[in-house]
Amino acid sequence: MNIWTIAWRSVRHRGIASGLTMASMALGVSLVVLVLTVYGVVNESFRANSTLGYHLVVGARGGSLQLTLNSVFFLSRPVENIPYEYYLAFRTAEERRPELLNSIAYRSYRAAEDSREILAATQCGFGGGIHELMLDAVLDQTQQAELEPMGLDDPGMFSNFTGFVIPLCLGDSYKSYRVIGTTPEYFTVMYDLEREKTYSFENGGRNFQTHSEENGYFECVVGSTVAHNTGLRVGDKINPTHGAPDDPNAHEHEQEFTVVGILEPSGTPSDRGVFVNMEGFYLINDHAKPVDEELPGTSSNGSDDESSESGDGEEGSPDEWKDLLGARGTARADSSWTPVSYRPNSLSSQAEDESAEHDHDHDHGHGEFEPLPVEQREITSMLVLAEDGFGGDFAAMHMSNMVNSGMLEGTLKWSGYRPIQAQRSAQACQPVMEIDRLFQTIVSPVQALLLGLTVLICVVSGISILVSIYNSMSERRTEIAVMRALGARRTTILSIVLLESFMLTALGGGIGWLIAHTCNAIASPTIEGQIGIGLSFFQFVPAELALLPGLMILSISVGLIPAISAYRTDVSQHLGK
Numbered sequence: 001m002n003i004w005t006i007a008w009r010s011v012r013h014r015g016i017a018s019g020l021t022m023a024s025m026a027l028g029v030s031l032v033v034l035v036l037t038v039y040g041v042v043n044e045s046f047r048a049n050s051t052l053g054y055h056l057v058v059g060a061r062g063g064s065l066q067l068t069l070n071s072v073f074f075l076s077r078p079v080e081n082i083p084y085e086y087y088l089a090f091r092t093a094e095e096r097r098p099e100l101l102n103s104i105a106y107r108s109y110r111a112a113e114d115s116r117e118i119l120a121a122t123q124c125g126f127g128g129g130i131h132e133l134m135l136d137a138v139l140d141q142t143q144q145a146e147l148e149p150m151g152l153d154d155p156g157m158f159s160n161f162t163g164f165v166i167p168l169c170l171g172d173s174y175k176s177y178r179v180i181g182t183t184p185e186y187f188t189v190m191y192d193l194e195r196e197k198t199y200s201f202e203n204g205g206r207n208f209q210t211h212s213e214e215n216g217y218f219e220c221v222v223g224s225t226v227a228h229n230t231g232l233r234v235g236d237k238i239n240p241t242h243g244a245p246d247d248p249n250a251h252e253h254e255q256e257f258t259v260v261g262i263l264e265p266s267g268t269p270s271d272r273g274v275f276v277n278m279e280g281f282y283l284i285n286d287h288a289k290p291v292d293e294e295l296p297g298t299s300s301n302g303s304d305d306e307s308s309e310s311g312d313g314e315e316g317s318p319d320e321w322k323d324l325l326g327a328r329g330t331a332r333a334d335s336s337w338t339p340v341s342y343r344p345n346s347l348s349s350q351a352e353d354e355s356a357e358h359d360h361d362h363d364h365g366h367g368e369f370e371p372l373p374v375e376q377r378e379i380t381s382m383l384v385l386a387e388d389g390f391g392g393d394f395a396a397m398h399m400s401n402m403v404n405s406g407m408l409e410g411t412l413k414w415s416g417y418r419p420i421q422a423q424r425s426a427q428a429c430q431p432v433m434e435i436d437r438l439f440q441t442i443v444s445p446v447q448a449l450l451l452g453l454t455v456l457i458c459v460v461s462g463i464s465i466l467v468s469i470y471n472s473m474s475e476r477r478t479e480i481a482v483m484r485a486l487g488a489r490r491t492t493i494l495s496i497v498l499l500e501s502f503m504l505t506a507l508g509g510g511i512g513w514l515i516a517h518t519c520n521a522i523a524s525p526t527i528e529g530q531i532g533i534g535l536s537f538f539q540f541v542p543a544e545l546a547l548l549p550g551l552m553i554l555s556i557s558v559g560l561i562p563a564i565s566a567y568r569t570d571v572s573q574h575l576g577k
Contacts, residue, residue: 003492003495003496003499004499006496007496007497007499007500007503008503010476010496010500011500011503011504014468014472017468017472018468018504020464020468021461021464021465021468021504021508022504022507022508022511023508023511024460024461024464024508025458025461025462025464025465025504025505025507025508025509025512026508026509026511026512026515027457027461027512028454028455028457028458028459028460028461028508028512029458029508029509029511029512029513029516029547029551030511030512030513030515030516030519031453031454031457031512031516032451032454032455032457032458032512032516032547033512033513033516033517033544033547034516034519034520035447035450035451035454036451036541036543036544037516037517037520037535037539037540037541037544038520038535039443039447039541040541040542040543041535041539041541042443043439043443046073046435046438046439053189053190053385054164054166054190054383054384054385055384055385055386055392055393055395055396055430056383056384056386056396056399056400056428056429056430057071057072057381057382057383057384057428057429057430057431058082058086058381058382058384058403058426058427058428059071059078059079059080059082059380059381059382059426059427060079060080060081060082060380060381060425060426060427061079061080061425061426061427062079062080062427063079064427064429064434065434065437065438066079067079067381067427067429068429068431068434068435070170070380070381071168071170071380071381071383072269072383072431073269074170074178074180074269074272074273077244078170078171078380078381079380081378081379081380082378082379082380082381082408082426083377083378083411083412084099084167084374084375084377084378084379085374085411085412086379086382086408086411086426087165087167087379087382088100088156088374088411089156089157089158089159089408089411090156090158090159090162090165090382090384091155091156091159091162091165092155092156092159093153093154093155093159096151096152096154096155096156097152097153099374100151100152100374101152102370102371102373102374103373103374103375104373104374104375104376105375105414106152107373151414156411157407157410157411158384158399158402161386161387161388161395161398161399162384162385162386162387162399163385163386163387163392164185164189164384164385165382165383165384165385166182166183166185166186166189166190166382166383166384167181167182167183167278167379167381167382168180168181168182168379168380168381168382168383169181169182169278169281169282169287169378169379169380170380170381171242171243171380172240172241172242172243172253172281172284173240173241173243173244173250174226174230174238174240174241174274175230175241177223177225177226177230177272177273177274178272178273178274179240179241179273179274179275179276179281180273180274180275180276181275181276181277181278181280181281181282182275182276182278183210183277183278184207184208184209184210184277186275187199187207187221187263187275188207189385190383197266199263199264199266199270200263200264201221201261201262201263201264202224202227202234202261202262202263202264204234205221205234205260205261205262206260206261207221207260207261208220208221208260208261208275208276208277209260209277210277210279211279214258215257215258215260216280216369217277217279217280217283217369217371218255218256218257218258218276218277218280218283219257219258219260219276219277219280220238220257220258220259220260220274220275220276220277221259221260221261221262221263221274221275222259222261222262222263222274222275223262223263223270223271223272223273223274223275224262224263224264224265224266224271225265225271225272226271226272226273226274227262227263232259232262233259233262234259234260234261234262235258235259236258236259237256237257237258237259238256238257238259238274239252239253239254239255239256239257240252240253240255240257240274240276240284241253242284242286253284253285254285255280255283255284255285257276257277257280279371282371282372282376282377283369283371283372288372288376288377289375289376289377289378290376384396384399384428386399396430399428400428400429400430403426403427403428404427404428406425408426409425409426458554459554461508462505462554462555462557462558463558465501465504465505465555465558465559466501466558466559466561466562468504469497469500469501469504469558469559469562470561470562470565472562473562473565473566476566477569480493480566480569481569481570481571481573484569484571485571490567491567493563493566493567493569494563494564494566494567495563496566497559497562497563497566498555498556498559498560498563500559501555501556501558501559501562501563502552502555502556502559504555505551505552505554505555505558506551506555509547509551513544513547517537517538517539518537520535520536520537520539521535521536521537523535524536
């Protein structure tokens with residue numbers, strides 16, 4: 001019979017005491033493993049997902065950590081919105097021009113230009129005084145809507161340092177998940193560029209399009225976690241909810257979006273998102289930004305202020321002038337042109353009658369709408385890849401400093417239709433630095449505290465092993481004396497006691513490890529649904545490898561005192577008992 005068998009039988013002989021001792025050790029080890037695995041997985045996930053191919057997050061001025069959490073990880077609440085023009089500052093001239101041509105400022109300028117041409121062409125048909133009055137009003141309007149500051153052919157101020165820029169519009173939800181308005185490029189230029197990983201879709205799915213013949217602007221892509229927990233499939237319709245799920249004032253939008261794709265699991269925060277086409281997001285009721293100021297030269301009822309003083313029905317009257325202008329507008333092939341009496345602020349509210357809804361929402365009769373003008377758009381944040389030929393870090397730092405110093409505010413000067421009270425201050429932050437700061441200042445100290453407490457629990461469990469074995473020595477003196485009389489050496493007795501301590505520690509530690517990883521697997525769906533971090537039974541962290549030598553040292557330390565006591569047992573004194 002070898003010493004392992006003797007030690008195991010001794011452990012079994014004291015079954016209750018051994019079981020309680022192993023249970024206390026299992027509790028301590030399980031807590032240590034839980035702290036190590038959760039911290040390790042959370043740390044790895046946050047750091048890996050803090051930059052999915054971009055360098056900067058730009059959003060409203062406020063907490064940079066909050067901006068990172070809500071824009072990168074879709075956690076926390078959005079800080080505030082920023083004007084859409086800030087997004088255009090990162091785009092090229094070719095990308096900016098179509099957007100600016102659809103602005104209210106450009107439409108006003110073109111309307112003023114057309115008004116001058118019409119008045120000049122019809123000068124002979126108007127009374128001199130009325131004509132001069134109208135021409136002065138148009139000239140005044142043209143001066144207030146200068147075309148040059150718009151920079152139609154100029155690139156954005158940061159376009160030379162930008163590889164790509166992805167806008168994000170937050171604020172809506174679907175069930176318990178975030179709804180994110182963005183562009184199709186979100187799924188084509190980001191994810192893990194270093195390992196050449198890109199987002200992929202389940203069978204039958206695809207990326208949403210800016211505009212499709214089938215669904216117009218109202219398409220969306222659903223993350224894998226959302227699809228799994230809600231049962232959504234390609235072809236289903238969803239109605240986003242305005243506001244957070246826990247907001248008592250939240251209400252469901254009437255506008256439906258069609259699910260055209262479901263993401264394959266990526267292990268990123270995108271698995272927990274519902275991504276809708278940004279153009280459709282803007283067209284949802286209540287999402288258009290109201291325009292406080294009317295077009296220069298118009299009154300609250302949409303007619304010319306100066307010419308409203310004249311009588312109706314006369315030759316050259318304001319109504320006839322307005323009709324001529326409207327006819328000129330409808331004759332233009334450019335559908336983005338709008339008459340001078342166009343009221344942009346009506347876009348942000350429901351129309352009061354069918355004709356107003358037709359005019360202001362630009363419904364073409366097929367459930368399709370024209371995109372909103374630039375002045376009525378806002379974004380929550382944007383993800384920017386910096387580009388400088390050296391990895392982008394220097395360009396990212398340069399752009400961050402410029403944005404934080406207020407350079408973006410100058411992009412609003414060309415349009416007088418942006419509400420004065422709009423949030424104009426912006427900030428740029430680097431997600432990697434924010435996550436590092438989060439872990440250094442908050443998470444790491446808490447992890448160290450929890451780890452210290454769990455190690456103390458293990459030490460207390462080790463002391464219980466020491467007490468259990470030491471107390472059994474008084475009952476085992478005769479047994480030890482008999483073994484010595486039969487030829488067992490003192491070192492053999494010492495080894496048997498140390499093996500008992502090791503067995504109790506190892507068995508307790510193994511049970512604790514199993515308990516910890518089982519808890520990880522059970523809690524994984526809940527944790528993944530909340531913060532997008534998945535845990536599995538076989539998910540290890542390198543720090544767990546330190547448990548094995550740590551448990552060996554602990555078992556030897558706590559078993560050494562009772563082993564020495566057994567080693568010193570007097571054979572002659574206890575043999576006759």
